[in-house]
Amino acid sequence: MHDGSGRIAVQNLTKRFGAVAAVQNLSFTVEPGSVTGFLGPNGAGKTTTLRMLLGLVTPTSGAATINGRPHHQLGNPARVVGAVLENEGFHPKRTARNHLRVYASAIGVPDRRADELLGLVGLSSAADRKAGEYSLGMRQRLALATALLGDPQVLVLDEPANGLDPEGIAWLRSFLRSFAQQGRTVLVSSHLLSEVEQTIDQVVIISAGMTRYYGPLEQLRQSQTSRVLVQPADAGELVKALQEAGFTQLEPTPDGRVAVSGATVKEIGDLAAKAGIAVYGMQEDRADLERLFFQLTAGQFSTGQAPYGQQPPPGAWAPPPGYQPPQPGHPGYQGQQGYPPPPQGYQQPQGQQQGWGGQA
Amino acid sequence: MMGNLVKAESRKIITTKSWWILLIPSVAFALAFALFWGAITNDLNDYLGSSDARELAGLLGISLGELPVGLLALAHGVNIGTIFPIIFGVFALAGEYSKKTITTTFLTAPNRGSALTAKMLTYIGFGAIYGLVIVGAASLGTVLTVDERGLPTAGQWLGVLGAGILATVLATLFGIGVGAVWNSVVGSVITLTIWMLIVENVLVFVSFGWLDITWLGGVLPNGTLNGIVGAIGAEAFGAAGLSVPGELDEDLQWLLQYTAGAPGAFAWWVSAAIFLAWTMVFFLAGWAANQRRDIT
Numbered sequence: 016m017h018d019g020s021g022r023i024a025v026q027n028l029t030k031r032f033g034a035v036a037a038v039q040n041l042s043f044t045v046e047p048g049s050v051t052g053f054l055g056p057n058g059a060g061k062t063t064t065l066r067m068l069l070g071l072v073t074p075t076s077g078a079a080t081i082n083g084r085p086h087h088q089l090g091n092p093a094r095v096v097g098a099v100l101e102n103e104g105f106h107p108k109r110t111a112r113n114h115l116r117v118y119a120s121a122i123g124v125p126d127r128r129a130d131e132l133l134g135l136v137g138l139s140s141a142a143d144r145k146a147g148e149y150s151l152g153m154r155q156r157l158a159l160a161t162a163l164l165g166d167p168q169v170l171v172l173d174e175p176a177n178g179l180d181p182e183g184i185a186w187l188r189s190f191l192r193s194f195a196q197q198g199r200t201v202l203v204s205s206h207l208l209s210e211v212e213q214t215i216d217q218v219v220i221i222s223a224g225m226t227r228y229y230g231p232l233e234q235l236r237q238s239q240t241s242r243v244l245v246q247p248a249d250a251g252e253l254v255k256a257l258q259e260a261g262f263t264q265l266e267p268t269p270d271g272r273v274a275v276s277g278a279t280v281k282e283i284g285d286l287a288a289k290a291g292i293a294v295y296g297m298q299e300d301r302a303d304l305e306r307l308f309f310q311l312t313a314g315q316f317s318t319g320q321a322p323y324g325q326q327p328p329p330g331a332w333a334p335p336p337g338y339q340p341p342q343p344g345h346p347g348y349q350g351q352q353g354y355p356p357p358p359q360g361y362q363q364p365q366g367q368q369q370g371w372g373g374q375a
Numbered sequence: 376m377m378g379n380l381v382k383a384e385s386r387k388i389i390t391t392k393s394w395w396i397l398l399i400p401s402v403a404f405a406l407a408f409a410l411f412w413g414a415i416t417n418d419l420n421d422y423l424g425s426s427d428a429r430e431l432a433g434l435l436g437i438s439l440g441e442l443p444v445g446l447l448a449l450a451h452g453v454n455i456g457t458i459f460p461i462i463f464g465v466f467a468l469a470g471e472y473s474k475k476t477i478t479t480t481f482l483t484a485p486n487r488g489s490a491l492t493a494k495m496l497t498y499i500g501f502g503a504i505y506g507l508v509i510v511g512a513a514s515l516g517t518v519l520t521v522d523e524r525g526l527p528t529a530g531q532w533l534g535v536l537g538a539g540i541l542a543t544v545l546a547t548l549f550g551i552g553v554g555a556v557w558n559s560v561v562g563s564v565i566t567l568t569i570w571m572l573i574v575e576n577v578l579v580f581v582s583f584g585w586l587d588i589t590w591l592g593g594v595l596p597n598g599t600l601n602g603i604v605g606a607i608g609a610e611a612f613g614a615a616g617l618s619v620p621g622e623l624d625e626d627l628q629w630l631l632q633y634t635a636g637a638p639g640a641f642a643w644w645v646s647a648a649i650f651l652a653w654t655m656v657f658f659l660a661g662w663a664a665n666q667r668r669d670i671t
């Protein structure tokens with residue numbers, strides 16, 4: 016039998032679909048008592064990994080366990096792990112209540128549990144409507160109710176905010192937090208860090224089927240240096256002066272400023288004064304997780320782009336095969352590329368209020 | 376545990392309509408075929424009672440004009456009805472794949488084997504309900520059309536009832552197996568219907584007419600499934616099973632079996648055993664495919 020630890024362990028997990036390497040040698044663990052975000056861009060292998068964890072997809076090699084056991088050895092698995100999966104199926108002609116009762120009997124919990132959960136996810140009034148008539152967000156709520164039927168110790172969610180309204184998102188966020196505070200385990204995937212940033216404590220970031228970062232979110236946040244955004248009279252002159260002084264981490268910003276990493280406001284100010292370049296403004300740009308996430312996962316579709324920023328925190332970083340440390344140099348100007356465009360839905364941080372909407 | 380899963384499978388069936396919607400054509404076709412064959416089997420008895428049939432009478436050793444020809448009507452009614460429990464069976468697993476409910480089904484069962492076992496047990500029960508209803512409809516068609524002298528004895532009728540239920544149960548499991556292998560409701564249903572109603576009959580006819588092969592209908596899926604009930608009628612005329620009178624001409628025997636809806640059939644239990652083998656082939660192949668299949 017399983018050990019009841021609530022721990023999820025993924026070890027050297029690999030999955031190939033024919034020629035497609037969906038997941039490559041992935042390893043991480045998820046501990047109970049916290050919400051772990053499972054992040055990566057589209058096609059990174061999140062869904063495939065979660066489905067392997069749930070015994071729905073057979074790994075090519077490696078292992079994924081919950082409570083020390085593969086899914087088919089959990090006994091009554093729905094009592095250990097509940098799952099909300101992408102495009103989960105409901106029989107379109109079966110009512111929500113009947114759907115929950117079917118699986119309540121499979122798990123061996125009383126029928127009243129179905130009604131309790133319909134209430135919990137706010138579907139009581141639609142309980143006798145057919146699932147095929149449900150909206151995307153309603154189906155997502157029904158999927159969550161199904162996942163919770165067996166009162167599981169571990170909750171695995173694949174893009175659960177998909178289709179939820181802001182109220183639903185805020186509710187889900189606090190629900191997951193309180194679920195984890197009861198000492199249970201939550202693993203939630205997303206392709207947007209901002210979407211889950213306020214919910215998660217731990218994060219596993221993957222890209223192109225490989226682990227890019229795995230550890231506490233706080234550590235990732237701290238690892239990010241701040242940049243200074245400088246608005247000079249002559250950007251070219253300033254870049255030249257900075258480079259001559261040994262500051263090479265320079266990038267242009269879309270609004271024509273120069274972003275300088277690894278230098279203080281004072282250093283830049285002194286240098287500009289010495290070179291006789293007028294500076295109209297300087298602004299310290301705080302660590303921006305979304306940007307870090309983007310750069311950790313960039314290169315999935317265009318190879319050769321090194322992750323942005325600092326060396327990641329020691330211990331937390333799992334260097335993927337083929338990973339190259341950031342090249343010292345001048346990626347921005349030489350590449351004429353600047354910052355990659357922000358991911359869809361991304362907004363400049365305004366006091367940390369983007370994400371799953373509403374107030375936590 | 377298995378009790379819970381069986382309960383869940385039963386709920387799945389009764390919370391959607393397909394199980395009783397498929398009962399409608401089961402009843403309609405069983406009734407219609409029994410009515411049709413009942414009407415013409417009276418003529419058969421009349422023919423057998425006529426002087427033209429003296430020779431045949433000697434061969435069969437049964438008093439003329441008193442043959443339980445109602446068994447033929449029953450068999451044809453039941454045989455056409457079995458196509459619907461097959462379709463019903465296809466929905467069991469292939470239907471879950473097409474609606475994607477298979478994900479939750481596998482997530483709430485200890486393992487895939489137990490999910491499939493629960494389905495099998497549940498569908499045996501529902502297959503039996505189909506059998507009961509289909510034999511009932513065929514019996515109705517038979518008593519409505521067949522003259523009293525041609526009706527089967529109570530013992531024969533109970534035999535048909537038992538054989539009919541066995542046939543529909545196996546038919547349901549056969550459907551589950553094919554759906555589990557192929558994983559497509561539409562594909563399985565269309566192919567099976569065409570095979571069972573047309574292709575196999577053509578094969579059996581062609582091989583008999585051109586190649587003089589009499590046994591083909593006794594080994595193929597449709598033939599063996601029909602043989603379970605059909606052989607009872609054919610047996611009553613001495614045209615199937617172990618009690619074949621030596622004198623009965625092979626071609627005539629085949630023709631009588633054909634009339635009973637089971638050309639080439641052996642004894643009913645041999646037919647049942649061979650059809651069970653077909654069912655197992657598909658069921659085990661489906662089982663194996665489901666242990667490995669990725670649900671993405």
Ligand SMILES: Nc1ncnc2c1ncn2[C@@H]1O[C@H](COP(=O)(O)OP(=O)(O)OP(=O)(O)O)[C@@H](O)[C@H]1O
Nearest residue numbers: 032035037056057058059060061062063064206671
């Ligand atoms: N059944 C399948 N057959 C072939 N390739 C597949 C299959 N399922 C997934 N893949 C491939 O595996 C890779 C990873 O897909 P996966 O669905 O795990 O990504 P994801 O991280 O969940 O993406 P998204 O954010 O879009 O949901 C993709 O390249 C995808 O095309």
Ligand SMILES: [Mg+2]
Nearest residue numbers: 061062101173
């Ligand atoms: Mg996905």
